[in-house]
Amino acid sequence: MDAAGKLRHWATVAVFVGPFLGMLILFQYVPVVAMLRDSLYDFSLLNPDRRSFVALGNYLTLLEDPDRQQAFLVTFVFAFGVVATVIPVSFAIAIYLNGRLPARAIVRTVVFLPVVTSVVVIATMWTFLLDPSNGLINNALATLGLPRGEYLTSKSQALPSIIVMMLWQQTGFATVLFLSGLQGIPRDLEDAARVDGCGPWQRVRFVVIPLLARTTVFVVVIMTVFSLQAFAPSLVMTGGGPEGTTNFVAYDIYALAFQLQMPGLASAVSVVFMVIVLTISLIQMRVLRAKGAE
C-alpha cells in the first residue's frame, strides 16, 4: 500500500472509529478518572469548589462504616439469590421450549415479555402486587386461606421479594440464552444417548448440561453483573429499607452523592465496587474461557 493509500486507510479508520472512541473516552473514562480524583476529597455537590483533600480518608470511612458494609453484603446476597434462582428456572423453561410441546410460542412470548419492559415500570407494578394491605398477591393468598406476607415492609421479606421480582424479570433473557445453546447441541448426540439406554433425565444430566457449560457460565456472568447493578428496586420500591436490607450499592452511591451530599465518599464506594465487580467478572470470564477450551 502506497503512502496515499495508507493515509486513506487511516482516515477511514479515524472516521469510523474516532467518534466512538471520543465518546467512549468522554463518557466512560473521563468520569472514571474524575471519580478516582473525587474519592480523595470531602465536598458537597452544592458547592464543589469548597473541597478538602482527605487522601484515603473516604476509603477508611468505608471500611469502618457498618452501613456501607451492609450495602455490599446485601448486594452480594441479592446477586447470589438472583443467579441461584434464575439459572435453574430459565434452564428448565428452555428445555421445555426446546421440545415439541403445546403452547410453546405463547410461553416463549410470555416468558420474554418482562425483559423488554422498563425496570421502573416493573418495580412500580410489583410494589402494588406486594402491597401488604391491598396487594394482589396477599388477596390471592387470603382467598386460598393462606397467611399474608409483609413483603417490602418486613426486613426479613423485603430482599427475597425483590429477588422473586428479578427472577420474574430476568428469566426470559436467560431462557433465550439457554435456548440458543440448546439448539446448538447436535441432535445425533442425544439420539446416541437414547440408543445407549439413557432416559430423559440422564440425557439432560450427561449430555445437555456438560455441553451447555459455556452458555451457563455466560448466563452466570450476565446475571451477576445485572444483579450487582440493581438500582431501580431500591429507588422505586423500598428506599433501601427496611433497616438497609435492600440498600444495594448502586442506590447507596446515589443516596450518598445526591441525598446525603457526600460525593467524595460515594466516589470511594464506586471505586471499590468497580474493582470488586471487575474482579468477579474476570474470574468468571477466566472460568468461561477454561470451559470453552475443554
Next chain:
Amino acid sequence: MLRLSTYAVAATLLSTAAFAGERGPPTAECPQGVLTLTVLKPLNNPPTPAVVKAWEGQNKCMRIELNEVPFAQLADKIAVLAAAANPPDIVMYDGPYTQSYAAAGILLALDPYLPAGVREDIVQPTLDEHTYQGKLYSPGTQQTSLALFYNADMLAPLGIQPPRDVDKAWTWDQAIDAMKKCQKGEGDNVTVWGLAPSRFGAGTPGFVYRDLLFVRSHGDPKAAPDSDLYKTYWALARDGRSAQGWINNAVAIGGAKYFADMFNVAKITPKAGIPNAFQDRKACFTIDVSYFVSGLTNNDPGFKWGVTPLPYVRTPIVHTGSITLGVMAKSKHPVEAAKFVIDVSTGQIAEDYARASRGLPTMKSITARISELKEYPLNIFVDQIERYGHPRPPSPNFAQYDKIVSDALRDIAYGSDAKTRLDTAARQAQPILQR
C-alpha cells in the same frame, strides 16, 4: 458504574447548559432591551402563568422564562445547576433547604432589596426558616400547615363531632379513639381505615413534614433546655449541628413508639399507600395541607367533609414551610431577579394569588385582608401557624437530616425497634450535621 458515569456526564452537560437570563436588543419601549429572567420551578407549582403575566404587565421591559422539572427531581437539579457557570436567575425550591443553599453560597441574601417594613410583615415561622446567620434569603411565597380532615358522613352516625377551634384540639388519644370507632373491618379485612396512609414523600410512612410531628408533640419547649422534653420538641440542636440526644432520647423514643403503635397495635392506618384513600371513602380521616381544602371544594368527593386542628400528645405543634422563591447568587441580574421574587411574594400579585389558590400567604398584612382566611376551615391552618407553627428543624444540612430521620421513622412504622433505629439515625446524622 455505568449508572454513576451517566450521572457524571449528565452533570457535565447540565453544567454547560445555558440557563441564565439574557438581555435582548434595544426597542423603542425598552431602550436597554428586554431582559429575560429564567426561573427553575417544579411542575404544577407556582409561579403560575397568571402570576408571571401579571408581573410582566407591571414590568414591560422584563420577561420571565419558566423551566419546569418534576418536584422529585428539583433538589437534584438545583444541586447540579448550582455548580454551573450559568444557572437560572431564580429558583422555586423547597423552603426547608434555605439554610443548606445559603450555607453553600447558592442563594443571594435579599435584605438589601427588601422594601421597608416587609421583613416585619413576614410570619415568624417563615422568617425562622428562611433566615441564615441573620440574613433573609426568601420572603416565602406561601405557607402551609397540616390539619386533620374527616368524612363527616361517616362520623355523624357515630355521634362524633371533631372540634373546629385550635384551643379545643383533640389529643391523639382522642383522635385514635374516633378512628378506631370509624374503621370498618379489622385484621386483614379492613375496608375503611381510620386514618389514610401518608401521601407525602414516597407515599410511605415516616416523612418528616408529617410524621416527625408525632415525636415532637411529645416534647415541651418550656421545659429545661437540657431536658429530654425540650430536645424532643425541637428534634435537632438549635444551631442545627447535632442530632445525638435530640432525636434519640427517652421521650423521643416514646414518641416514635406511639407513632408505630398506630400501625402495629391500634392498626388504624396501613403501612403502604392507597392513592386517594380519603376521597374514595377508604379512610375516615386524613392528614393534609390547606391546599386540600381547595381540592375538595373544586372536586366534590360526594360526601360531607370537615377539618379539625391537628391533634397533639403533650404540646400542639405543626410544621410550616412550603416551596419558595430565591435568587441564585450567580445571577447576572440580581436586582431584577430580587424584584421579581419580592413582588410575587409580598405585593398585590401575592395577594391575588393567595385569593385564587386559597393558599396561605407569608405576609401578615395579606392574611388580614383575605376574609376567607378568618373563616372555617382555613382559619384553622392560619391559627395553627400563628400559634404553634414551626419550620422543620432548620439546619444547613436539613436535606440529609430529612432523609435519615424519614427513613428511620418509616422503619419504626414497619416494626423496627424504636430505640435501635433512632440511635442508628443519630449515628448516621451526627457526622453529616457537623461537617
